Amino acid sequence: MIDVDRVRKSYNGTRGLDGFELHVADGELFGLVGPNGAGKTTLIKILSTLIRADGGRACLAGMDVTAEPQAIKRILGYLPDQPGLYQDMRVREFLEFFADAFRVPIGQHRAVVELGLARAGLAARSQSFVEELSFGMKQRLLLAKTLLHEPKVLLLDEPATGLDPMARIDLREHLKQLNAQGITILISSHILSELEDICSRVALIAEGKNATDAAGKSVIELQSPAALAQIYEIEVLGEVDQAARRATEMAGVTVLKTQSSHFVVEISGGPAEASGFLRHLVLAGVQVLKFDHPAGTLEQRYRQVFGDKPR
C-alpha cells in the first residue's frame, strides 16, 4: 500500500532524506522510529503530498504521490505532528467545513458529520467552541476530521505527543479499531511501548536513511513468530569475547553487541529457550554474573541502534 523507493529530499543543502526505502503492506499498522531530525516528518510530508521529493519514488496504493496528488488526497488521512485547529469555530462547524473540503456528497454530509462527532466522542459538545475542549478532546476531533472522507491510508506523525495516559490508551485502542477495519496506518512515534503494542512492524530511520540493528535488520517484526525473539544482557567474569563465541554455538542465538564486561544476545523463542541458553553458557564454563532481560524488544533495539548517537 505504501511504497517508498530510494527517496531523497534536502532543504537548502541540508539532508532530509537520503535514499530511504519503505514498503508497507495493505492493512498493516506500521511504525516508524528514529531520533529527532532523522527524516520521519519529511517522509510523512512527502507521502501526504505536502512536499516534493528531490529524487526516488513514493507511491500510495500504486499511485505516485507527485504525479497524482488529488487522487492521493482522496484515499489519504494525514495528522501532522503539531496539528492546528480553528479555535473560534464550533465543533460541528469544524467537521462540516472539512466535510465540504473533502467533497463529501451533500446527501451524506449530515451523516458523515454525525459519525465524526460520534468518533470523537463529542456529540454532546457539538456546539462548543473548539478552544473550550481539552487537549485530548482536540486530538480526538482532529482524528475524526482526518477520517471524515473514509481514507484507506492514515499517516500519523507523533499523534500521542502531549496526550495524558488515558488519552494515549484511547488513541491506541482507536488505532487498533481503525486498523481492524482495513485502514493501513503508518505512525511515527517516540513512545516505543505504544508502537510495540499496536504495530506489526517498525522501520528504523536515522540521518534520512534506513538504519539497521546489530542483526542487520532495518525493519523489526513485532507481531510475527520472529517477534518472539528476546533480547538478553549477560554480564560475565573473564573474557567476554570467548563467552560471546560460546553463545553463538547455540542455535537460535545471535550476539548483537559485545562490551567490556557484558554482551547482548537475541534468543529466538520464549523463556524455555532463554533458560536453555543460560544452562548452555554455564555448562560451557562461562562465569555468568548477570542474566538480564531488561526492557521491551523495541526499546532494546532502539537503544542499540540510536543509543549512542547525538539527538
Place this chain on the structure above:
Amino acid sequence: MNPMIRKELRQRMRERQGWILPSLYLVVLGAVIAITYYEATTSQSGEVQGWQVGVSLFIAATFAQLILLLLLAPIFSAASLTIEKEQRTLAGLLTSLLPPAQIWWGKFVASLLFVLLMLIAGLPVISAAFAFGGVGPWEVFIATLTTVVILGTVSAISLFWSSVFRRSVHATAVSYVTVIVLSIVTFIVFLVGMSRHESLEWVKLPIAVKGPLFFNPVFFLMMAFAPKEHLFPEWVACLIIYFSLGILSAFLAVRNLSRSGDAV
C-alpha cells in the same frame, strides 16, 4: 459555495474587528461629509448652488472612502494565509481536496466581501450628496467600480505577501509598504519627473514621466471622473495595469501556496 468563503466570513464576523472597523469607518466617513458640507456652505463667497455642494460632498466622500479602505484592506487580507501558518492549520487545508487556487479564491473573496461590506455600509452616508444634485448614476457607478478594482488589486497583492511570509506582522507591514509605494511614491516619482520636463501640460508629458501615475490609486479614481468619452486612455490604462497586477499577484500567491508544504 466555496467552503473557504463560508468559513472565512463566519470567522471574520466573530472577530471583534468585524464590527469595530466598520463602525470606525462610518464615523470617519460621516465626519468627512460633515466637514466638507461646512466648508462648502460657509467658506465660499457669494451664493452657493446646491449642485456645487453635492459634487463637493460626493468627490470628498469617494476619495475619503478610497483612502480609508486602502488603509483597511491589508488588515483583512495580509494575515489571511499567514494566520493558517501561525495556527498550523494550513497542512489540513493543503491535504484536503481543496486545490490551492480554491483556497486562494476563498480567502480573496472573503477579504474583498468584507471591504465591500464597508463600501455598501458607507452608501447611506455618501447619499447625502445626492440630496443636493449634481451627481448622476454614471458618476456613482464609475467611482464605485474603480474603487472596487483598486481594493481587489490591493487585496490580491496583500494575499500574495501573505503567501510569502510566515508571520502576519511581516505580511501586513509589507502590504502597507506596497500601499504607500502605490499611493505616495508613484506620485513623488511623477513630480520629480515632471519637474525635469519643460512643459507641464499633461498631454505633452512623455509616458516615462506619466507612467508611475498610472499605478497610483488616487489618480485612477480621479480619472474615473473624466467625461465618459475621455476615459480612454488614462482610466482604461489604469484599469489594465490594476487588473494585471491583481492577476499576477493571484498567480504567484497560488504558486507559493502549492509549494508551502514545508512551512506547515
